[in-house]
Amino acid sequence: MMKNIQERIYIALDMDNMDDALRLVDRLGDTFRSYKVGMQLYNLVGPELVSRLHAEGCRIFADLKFHDIPNTVACAADTMTRQGVAMFNVHVAGGVEMMRRAKQAAEKRAKECGKQIPLVIGVTQLTSTSQQVLNEEIGITGTVEEAVIRYAKLAKEAGLDGVVASGHEVTAIREACGDDFVTVIPGIRPIWAEKNDQVRVMTPRRALEAGAHYLVIGRAITAASDPKSAALRILEEIQD
Numbered sequence: 001m002m003k004n005i006q007e008r009i010y011i012a013l014d015m016d017n018m019d020d021a022l023r024l025v026d027r028l029g030d031t032f033r034s035y036k037v038g039m040q041l042y043n044l045v046g047p048e049l050v051s052r053l054h055a056e057g058c059r060i061f062a063d064l065k066f067h068d069i070p071n072t073v074a075c076a077a078d079t080m081t082r083q084g085v086a087m088f089n090v091h092v093a094g095g096v097e098m099m100r101r102a103k104q105a106a107e108k109r110a111k112e113c114g115k116q117i118p119l120v121i122g123v124t125q126l127t128s129t130s131q132q133v134l135n136e137e138i139g140i141t142g143t144v145e146e147a148v149i150r151y152a153k154l155a156k157e158a159g160l161d162g163v164v165a166s167g168h169e170v171t172a173i174r175e176a177c178g179d180d181f182v183t184v185i186p187g188i189r190p191i192w193a194e195k196n197d198q199v200r201v202m203t204p205r206r207a208l209e210a211g212a213h214y215l216v217i218g219r220a221i222t223a224a225s226d227p228k229s230a231a232l233r234i235l236e237e238i239q240d
């Protein structure tokens with residue numbers, strides 16, 4: 001059963017202090033209860049913010065994109081699970097063993113402390129990466145879609161729950177890895193929003209129509225002069 005639309009949208013709390021983050025959560029009220037805490041805010045006030053948001057009944061996606069040797073990432077996965085986050089991510093580029101150990105550590109800790117097992121999600125190719133950057137700068141050959149599918153299959157082989165990719169690859173991921181393999185889609189831009197540093201963007205409605213399980217939305221809402229109206233406008237456009 002698909003969750004309701006608000007639960008499937010993670011708002012990115014990309015801010016430099018906890019007060020601004022909590023103010024936004026407060027302004028959005030009951031409309032949104034799923035929040036992504038990324039490296040900027042987590043590195044400043046992570047565990048405290050996570051527990052404050054949990055106390056308010058929010059679900060947390062800890063977007064820390066772990067990429068290190070398997071043992072280190074497994075220990076980080078353990079830490080995330082102890083904090084009770086709903087989801088966290090690791091870079092697929094870290095390899096199958098690293099991903100497998102992350103998922104196993106999350107399962108073990110969740111069982112031991114009676115918490116939910118977080119969704120462990122693999123980052124494929126960042127939504128800011130273009131075809132040209134992939135081939136000429138990073139040195140991976142083939143199309144972006146081919147690279148994303150290769151990474152998605154590796155994530156699945158390692159036992160991860162799903163991957164982060166752009167909306168343009170959702171259909172191909174579902175075909176390659178099955179409909180239950182979770183797709184988390186950032187680079188979401190309503191037509192009225194700035195693209196900023198994103199390259200592979202898609203509107204929220206099109207990403208959901210393509211079959212995205214979760215959307216990540218940041219600046220279209222957080223940088224708007226009235227974040228609540230921007231959020232409601234997005235919901236209206238999705239449900240139209």
Ligand SMILES: O=C(O)c1cc(=O)[nH]c(=O)n1[C@@H]1O[C@H](COP(=O)(O)O)[C@@H](O)[C@H]1O
Binds near residue numbers: 063123125127
């Ligand atoms: O893992 C992520 O969440 C992520 C992966 C990716 O490929 N692209 C991407 O933009 N993100 C994150 O999603 C959010 C997108 O924010 P906006 O571009 O402001 O909507 C940021 O917090 C990014 O760190």
